[in-house]
Amino acid sequence: MIFAALGLLLIASAYLPQVWVRYVMKKHHLEQPDLPGTGGELARHLVQRFQLEGIVVEETDEGRDHFDPTAKAVRLSPSNYHGRSVTAVAVAAHEVGHAIQCYRNETIFELRKQYMPLAAKLSRYGVMLMMSVPIAAIVLRSPVAIGVVIGISVIMQLLGALAYLIVLPEEWDASFNKALPILIEGEYISEAQHHGARQVLKAAALTYFAGALASILNIGRWLMILRR
Numbered sequence: 001m002i003f004a005a006l007g008l009l010l011i012a013s014a015y016l017p018q019v020w021v022r023y024v025m026k027k028h029h030l031e032q033p034d035l036p037g038t039g040g041e042l043a044r045h046l047v048q049r050f051q052l053e054g055i056v057v058e059e060t061d062e063g064r065d066h067f068d069p070t071a072k073a074v075r076l077s078p079s080n081y082h083g084r085s086v087t088a089v090a091v092a093a094h095e096v097g098h099a100i101q102c103y104r105n106e107t108i109f110e111l112r113k114q115y116m117p118l119a120a121k122l123s124r125y126g127v128m129l130m131m132s133v134p135i136a137a138i139v140l141r142s143p144v145a146i147g148v149v150i151g152i153s154v155i156m157q158l159l160g161a162l163a164y165l166i167v168l169p170e171e172w173d174a175s176f177n178k179a180l181p182i183l184i185e186g187e188y189i190s191e192a193q194h195h196g197a198r199q200v201l202k203a204a205a206l207t208y209f210a211g212a213l214a215s216i217l218n219i220g221r222w223l224m225i226l227r228r
Contacts (some may be wrong), residue, residue: 017210024203028086028196029079035189038079039088043074044190046096053101065091065204069113071084074099086193090179090200095189097178101170111170119163126156164208171208187220 043057047067060066060075074095080088101109130153137146160193179201183189189197 017213018208021203021210024199025087025091028090029083029088030086031084032086032193033084034091035084035086037089038082038084039076039092042089043076043092043096046093046182047074048117049225050096050100050103052096055099055103055162065095067095067102069098069102069109072099072102086189086196087200089188090183090197091204093179094174094204097174099172099181100178101174108170108173111167115163115166119160119167121160122156122163123160123212126153126160129153140144151203158220160211164211168185168209171205173226178224179204 004218009137017090019073036042040057040059045059046052047055054072055074056072058078059078059081062077062079065075065077065080074092076088076092076095080091098109098112100106100158101112129149133146133149133153180198184194184195
């Protein structure tokens with residue numbers, strides 16, 4: 001009973017942040033006719049305003065809002081690119097915040113350049129290694145060798161998840177040292193929309209953190225499957 005309760009607590013701890021992020025984004029995605037433009041229009045305006053030469057604004061798949069430092073591109077999902085909502089403009093400002101970090105060569109942006117590609121690779125290779133365990137069991141036929149394979153996979157996935165947590169200060173800076181002052185001081189949102197923008201920017205900053213928690217829980221799920 002205790003273990004079941006602890007298991008439920010672990011699941012809740014891992015998934016509730018993701019649920020909260022989705023809830024906040026959806027809650028503030030109602031169209032606001034009083035906003036001066038869409039997320040895409042705001043992003044382009046900010047790129048021009050801060051003279052971020054070489055930075056482009058593009059539309060990407062839904063839920064894939066990000067700044068690509070290699071392509072120098074602010075990418076917004078269709079609902080944020082075309083949307084005229086607090087979520088749309090706040091997410092746009094957040095991603096432009098990353099573009100500002102990159103363009104100015106800020107030290108904090110080095111966290112993203114160093115650890116994000118590493119985190120993605122570790123997580124991907126760790127999952128691939130875990131998926132190969134049944135085949136390894138047939139080939140190796142050694143409990144010790146199989147245990148080593150599983151152990152390496154778990155370590156790779158944990159390191160991948162922790163690497164995502166390392167970039168949290170950079171995400172926080174993009175939201176609250178860049179995007180929020182830009183939105184408020186530039187009067188791109190009304191005073192009544194400040195609270196909603198803060199919530200969206202907090203959710204945007206915690207997106208990778210929420211994903212990292214879910215990744216850690218996913219490791220436990222793989223281990224339970226393999227025990228069967």
